[in-house]
Amino acid sequence: MIGRALLASVATALPLLAAPTAAQTASALGVRAAPADCDPPKGVTRVPGGEPWAQQRLDIKGAWRLTMGKGVTVAVVDSGVDYKHPQLRLAKFIDETSTGFRDCVGHGTAVTGIIGARYTQGVPFHGVAPEVRLVMVKQSNAQEGEVATLVKAIEDAVRAKPDVINVSVRASDTPQLKAAVENALAQDIVVVAAAGNVTNEDDEEEPAYPAAYPGVLAVGAATPDGRRADSSNAATPVDVLAPGTEIIAPWPGGTYQRGLEGTSFAAPYVTGTAALVRARFPKLSQEQVQQRIVATADGTAGRGTGAGMVNPLLAVTAVLPFEPAGSPVVAAPPPEPLAADAIAKVPPPDEAAVNVSMTVGAGALGAAAVAGALAWLIPLGRRRGWRSGRPD
Template sequence: MNAFARTAAVVCMACAMSGGVANASPPDRSSIQGCAPPPTVTDGAIPWAQLQLAPQRVWKVTRGQGVVVAVVDSGVDPNSPQLAGSVLAGKAVSGAADSDCSGQGTFVAGIIAAKQVHGIGFAGIAPEARILPVRVLDGQGNGDPAALAKGIRIAADSGARVINVSTTTSQPSADLESAVAYARSRDALVVAAAKGGEDGSVTYPAAYPGVLAVGAVNETGQPGAYAETGASVELVAPGEGVVSIGPGGAGHWQGSGTAYATPFVSATAALVRAYRPELTADQVAQRLLATANPSGGAVPDPNTGWGMVNPYAAVTAAVAAGGAEARPGGGAAERVEHPVVLAPDPMPGRIVVVTAGSAIVIGVVTWLVSVLVPAGRRRGWRPAREVVADGDTDPR
């Protein structure tokens, strides 16, 4: 059995004819050269994940401008309309980087950097980030730890500031651990899907020091049906019924699994790296952990780690620098208070209104004085008309 496999995920490739997206099992792809058919259905509503994370709150500050995010996966289709102009020339360990048979890499890239399009509710979390495809899987989604290790090194050498790894292996690999350490030495933040079982088993590279390990939750904030939990989970993100793009078409798919929770965190890291370029990769990881929305219990929680990633707080909160030893692998994660958006102060507006009103009154009085005083002097201050007993007026 191949020791290297994709994180548990189901992608919807046959969507409801109503115009929305719906869960479905992947169809038989053998009739389409063994690859997933292009997505054809588009939903105009904003997906639940984007509604909860509300990335538009931070887009006035940063959209991830210019930050290179490597998608180490199955390749990325650069011709997908919502990724137009955002995909760099890719690298490939297996196959061609601009070809994506399974669709996972394109789906992941869309969650990170898909652009806003009028009439479409879905958009990526960091729509001005740049995607670097690094293909390590073949057309059937198979690979091995050595290919993944090589892909991570290629991503680091190619200038990626964030490296998204949505694929996992259950077997430790010295080569893979070394590749993660190499990426850290190049100040690249590795964000990886984390799968841990109740028996204490973990997956790699998420379990290696310095990797930001991501779990998946559903709309209620609980681990999703396709997510496994464990001590290796540091941060969670939407991973059940999330929407993104696919290769070969302008429509959208729906998918579930930690593979699709991971890019929400990678995109948030891109937002931070664009706005705070002075921070190291470990400091960015610290910031994401410290500003996450906790699940309600003590942190880190065994199921949700430090909590749900929060793009707005990750960018805007004041987070004190901490010692690297406080978090295994680097970066302290002291809990911080989230920024509070105060209600507008009505007093400045009232002052403006009163000032403007006073100016108007003064202007009117000045005009009346300039008109009435000369007229009164000319009449000797007598009334302009005198009322007589029979109701007629006697002009003067």
């Protein structure tokens, strides 16, 4: 069985779907009807309280000056999605349940929106990377699912050739799940997964999969003050934190849900950041994208916090010294020191020339004095008839 995130302290966490074309009706797809209990909690028609704290804390719009994720494909493995939501634009639908697009939990719609909800004038909520191409892979209709279905969902997501895969699911470790994740990583796909949740005092903290697999970017949940949320599983080796409490996100019925909590809702903030990095630096490998996100996080704050809060703006702007030569973001090497003969030295003074100059200058001054004296004496002599002067 696989578990999920928290919604107002109720466990939830699932996979996603994508939008149908006009020709893709339920009958054409051969899907079964959604379960009779497909009734997610009601949302609200407007985003409450202005811009959500998570968007302000991460300064997402600051990163948009460089990229909004255009050209990047993100696959989301979750519970379905409300493809009619005005802020969601989906590109592809993969349904492992044969029950259609409906999101019977709400989880998939929220995760999808956090990653790539379109910016809409006058609406305070937006996704981290609103120009990404979204591929939805529906793997469950409920709060629990089967590991075998999750494995198939990840395999089908890989076949869609995404740049990033979001898995907001907590599952047990199986060879099949590990192989599916390793295959995704080998295909140069960034895999982001939720670290899992501790929903009550009786829960035993143990590593959650696929987040605990090597190479997966594992995400813990943070509170508005930056600390790890009590519900965030610290037994999983966390790489970074992201907002995971008091979350507002799109919800089925064209609405929004508030009070969402859990690592499942933290993971898509990191997935969106990975999409921004891949759009900004398309030559970076999935390992380098993960390194960049970890290296630019805001700083660890104890057990289960990894490198600290993800920082989208730094992730797309920082110059990192460990990135390889030829990287589009590597720092320029320091300038070479100037050669010893690059600048001509000032020659020593020529003593002979100085003496000649002084002699010539002195002669010139003497000649000028004589000329001045003659100019005064000659007219005076002429007036006196060239006689010497006598006293009166």
